[in-house]
Amino acid sequence: MKDHLTNAAFVLLIALVIARALSLETLRDPFEITPGADTFPRTLTAAASVWMDWLACVPAALILLRRAFDGSHRLIGIRSFLPLFLLAIWAALSPIWASDKFAAVVGVSHFIAAVAIFWAAAQLVPDWSRLRIVAGVCFGLMLALVAYGLIYRFVELPDLRESIQKNWTQILAQRGWEPGSFMETQFRRKVMAGEMVGFNASPNSFAAMLVMLTVVSVGAMFQRLRDPESRGWGAMIGLSLPLFAIVLWFTQSRTAFLTPVLAAICFATLAIAGQLIARRRGIVFAVCIALVLLVAGSLIAYGVARGNLVHDSLTFRWRYWIGSARLFSAHPLLGLGWNNFGDAYVAVREAIASEEIKDPHNLFVRFATELGAVGLMLAIAWLIALWWEMTSPTANLIAERQVRSEHANAALKKLAWIATAGIVLNIIFSVDLTQDLSWVFLEVLKRSLYLALILIGLIVISFRSFVRQEIDDRPAQWLRRGILIALAIFLLHNFIDFSFFETGPMWIFMMLAGASIGITGDTSSPVRRRGIGLITTFVTILWIVAGMAIALPITVAESRAQIGDELLRAKKPGPAARELLSASESLPFSNGDYLYRAARAQTFDSAPGEQIRRTINAAIAANPNSPAYYAFLARLEASQSPMEMTGVIAAFDKSLAMDPSDVLSRLLYAQVLERAGRKPEARAQYEAALDKDAQLDANEPKRLNQAKIDEIKSRIDRLK
Numbered sequence: 001m002k003d004h005l006t007n008a009a010f011v012l013l014i015a016l017v018i019a020r021a022l023s024l025e026t027l028r029d030p031f032e033i034t035p036g037a038d039t040f041p042r043t044l045t046a047a048a049s050v051w052m053d054w055l056a057c058v059p060a061a062l063i064l065l066r067r068a069f070d071g072s073h074r075l076i077g078i079r080s081f082l083p084l085f086l087l088a089i090w091a092a093l094s095p096i097w098a099s100d101k102f103a104a105v106v107g108v109s110h111f112i113a114a115v116a117i118f119w120a121a122a123q124l125v126p127d128w129s130r131l132r133i134v135a136g137v138c139f140g141l142m143l144a145l146v147a148y149g150l151i152y153r154f155v156e157l158p159d160l161r162e163s164i165q166k167n168w169t170q171i172l173a174q175r176g177w178e179p180g181s182f183m184e185t186q187f188r189r190k191v192m193a194g195e196m197v198g199f200n201a202s203p204n205s206f207a208a209m210l211v212m213l214t215v216v217s218v219g220a221m222f223q224r225l226r227d228p229e230s231r232g233w234g235a236m237i238g239l240s241l242p243l244f245a246i247v248l249w250f251t252q253s254r255t256a257f258l259t260p261v262l263a264a265i266c267f268a269t270l271a272i273a274g275q276l277i278a279r280r281r282g283i284v285f286a287v288c289i290a291l292v293l294l295v296a297g298s299l300i301a302y303g304v305a306r307g308n309l310v311h312d313s314l315t316f317r318w319r320y321w322i323g324s325a326r327l328f329s330a331h332p333l334l335g336l337g338w339n340n341f342g343d344a345y346v347a348v349r350e351a352i353a354s355e356e357i358k359d360p361h362n363l364f365v366r367f368a369t370e371l372g373a374v375g376l377m378l379a380i381a382w383l384i385a386l387w388w389e390m391t392s393p394t395a396n397l398i399a400e401r402q403v404r405s406e407h408a409n410a411a412l413k414k415l416a417w418i419a420t421a422g423i424v425l426n427i428i429f430s431v432d433l434t435q436d437l438s439w440v441f442l443e444v445l446k447r448s449l450y451l452a453l454i455l456i457g458l459i460v461i462s463f464r465s466f467v468r469q470e471i472d473d474r475p476a477q478w479l480r481r482g483i484l485i486a487l488a489i490f491l492l493h494n495f496i497d498f499s500f501f502e503t504g505p506m507w508i509f510m511m512l513a514g515a516s517i518g519i520t521g522d523t524s525s526p527v528r529r530r531g532i533g534l535i536t537t538f539v540t541i542l543w544i545v546a547g548m549a550i551a552l553p554i555t556v557a558e559s560r561a562q563i564g565d566e567l568l569r570a571k572k573p574g575p576a577a578r579e580l581l582s583a584s585e586s587l588p589f590s591n592g593d594y595l596y597r598a599a600r601a602q603t604f605d606s607a608p609g610e611q612i613r614r615t616i617n618a619a620i621a622a623n624p625n626s627p628a629y630y631a632f633l634a635r636l637e638a639s640q641s642p643m644e645m646t647g648v649i650a651a652f653d654k655s656l657a658m659d660p661s662d663v664l665s666r667l668l669y670a671q672v673l674e675r676a677g678r679k680p681e682a683r684a685q686y687e688a689a690l691d692k693d694a695q696l697d698a699n700e701p702k703r704l705n706q707a708k709i710d711e712i713k714s715r716i717d718r719l720k
Contacts, residue, residue, distance in 0.1 A: 009059035013121060015421035015422040016055060016425060018423070020504045022504075026045065039569060046554060047551070049429075050551045051429070052113070054543070060539070080389050084382045094337040095589065097334050100340050101591070102591035105550060109550065114507055115510070121134075121518060126518050128475055128476050130515075131483075132471065132476060135217070137422075137457065138457070139240075142210065146210075146240065196250045203252060204493075211248070212490040215489055217237055219481055219482010220237060220478075222234075229465040233465070236460050255497060263486070270481050313496075319350045323345055324369050327341070327348055328365075335375055338370050338371065346659045351661050362494070363495065367379040390484060394477070411463070415458040431443050483516055487512055553586055557586040564576040564598070568601050581594070592623030595619035625658075634654075638669075652665070656669065670689065683716055693709070
């Protein structure tokens with residue numbers, strides 16, 4: 001019975017990571033809804049994702065419960081867990097000072113769940129057999145992502161392009177986009193180019209996760225090829241690599257093109273000098289840290305001196321980091337709050353940096369800007385301690401805590417349970433079952449394919465051989481090396497990207513890191529059962545309170561907001577606004593987005609200006625860092641008849657202070673001032689708009705066309 005607790009914890013842990021890795025998560029709808037717009041399937045919503053976070057804490061609770069009832073069960077001591085635990089607490093406090101509290105709470109929930117996965121994985125992977133299962137999941141997920149990429153590129157994308165070409169006028173009307181606008185141009189460019197994001201926010205994140213999973217699989221392949229009786233399994237892994245390369249090419253991620261090469265160099269180095277590196281671990285570790293500091297310092301020095309980083313892609317990042325440095329200077333100790341970078345960034349970005357990014361594209365810059373110097377120091381301490389711990393030597397013996405030899409059917413059943421549980425959870429949380437039956441059937445069918453591929457991955461990595469179909473418990477140093485290289489390459493990718501902060505890749509990273517420690521870790525010193533019982537009770541109470549105080553209110557609020565969205569689509573803006581206001585009132589913390597959407601619905605309902613103004617001001621009070629809310633208020637004031645110029649000027653000035661590079665808002669402001677007879681002020685705004693536009697890159701889609709520039713210049717001449 002006691003073994004059942006930790007066995008269930010292990011299955012649930014792996015299943016949740018599978019489910020999350022194959023889910024496209026959305027905090028908010030990326031497109032604003034208009035009356036008459038089509039309904040689109042929802043993916044992993046904020047409410048569903050928080051409940052998944054809640055479940056992710058269950059394996060840790062089951063481990064503590066096992067320890068409370070079984071005095072002989074020992075826990076793995078994790079030295080790196082202390083700075084990570086403190087980092088999680090600091091992040092959990094950050095919604096207090098965050099501007100967008102809803103985004104902060106949801107983001108913190110994801111991170112705390114990842115921390116729980118890290119600790120649980122270290123406790124649940126004490127032997128080589130379970131490490132092989134973890135690696136098998138990685139290979140299975142790699143196969144699933146490759147299958148997704150091929151299906152999307154050769155089956156779904158041609159149909160999508162044809163549908164967009166046929167219905168483009170309708171799409172523009174539903175989105176509220178003007179022909180030739182930046183949004184229209186970007187959307188068409190991304191779709192027609194076949195941008196492959198997978199279950200992530202960007203192609204770079206999809207590629208980073210794919211490379212991480214593949215490097216683990218390559219480590220398993222080398223291990224299989226070293227074992228005479230399992231070389232056939234190794235060949236099967238090798239056959240999948242060309243398909244991986246094809247899908248990776250479709251992502252067009254330059255960083256991901258480089259990281260497999262670096263991984264290959266790492267494998268070659270370990271093959272040649274692995275024993276020497278192990279004997280001189282301390283020196284090698286210090287050299288690696290010094291090398292990272294040297295490269296980072298050199299890049300910073302070059303960027304400061306030249307204003308760029310050689311390549312266009314790196315130069316874009318440099319501009320992001322310049323703006324981020326300004327944010328850090330303004331909030332050096334506490335930071336902006338978790339998941340709150342995006343709104344604040346546009347006020348400090350370089351004029352040439354046109355993208356309204358949500359992340360600074362650097363792991364350490366993200367921690368610094370959102371959690372301040374405290375969070376940055378804790379993150380650095382955690383990563384240093386983590387790598388020292390993960391690279392600890394392991395005995396080249398079969399672990400003491402072996403899994404008993406199992407019948408082939410029993411082993412296969414265990415692996416099937418893991419794969420099935422992961423896909424079932426994925427369907428429950430991320431497939432919109434309210435959609436058309438044919439769409440739901442196709443989504444379930446695709447996930448059935450993923451299930452089969454994950455099961456194949458588990459079998460290929462975990463089974464001892466074709467003949468001995470049992471979980472392999474032999475030492476697998478090359479498999480462990482593959483995991484460590486994969487984690488290192490993933491972190492390296494995050495020096496210029498943000499995939500670590502996407503929940504799917506984050507959970508995979510934490511699972512692999514925890515498993516790497518579990519296979520090398522020492523059992524902790526004895527803890528009194530009474531002490532463990534108190535900890536278990538406290539954790540359980542905290543878990544229940546989190547579900548009732550955070551997950552449940554978010555679910556209620558999201559449900560009402562979704563009803564409001566559907567009412568707006570059904571051309572019932574008045575009831576839609578009321579549902580969205582009700583959604584805002586359902587939360588114990590503020591969410592300006594519900595109020596902003598309510599104000600938009602009131603506008604479509606032709607509600608009195610004072611009512612709309614009251615709603616959008618409430619949204620601004622809920623999230624005072626959002627440029628979109630101030631821009632909406634400015635447009636609202638400009639649309640009133642008669643205009644109250646004091647309010648108009650105040651609204652536009654604040655909007656442009658929040659986003660100085662918003663050329664379109666400056667042009668609207670100039671037109672309003674011109675109509676009001678304020679010629680000097682209007683001319684100044686026209687000139688400022690042209691100046692901001694001229695600072696954009698020559699190939700930037702946001703740049704005004706020449707006809708528009710000529711029109712503005714003629715207006716300036718008339719106003720002189």
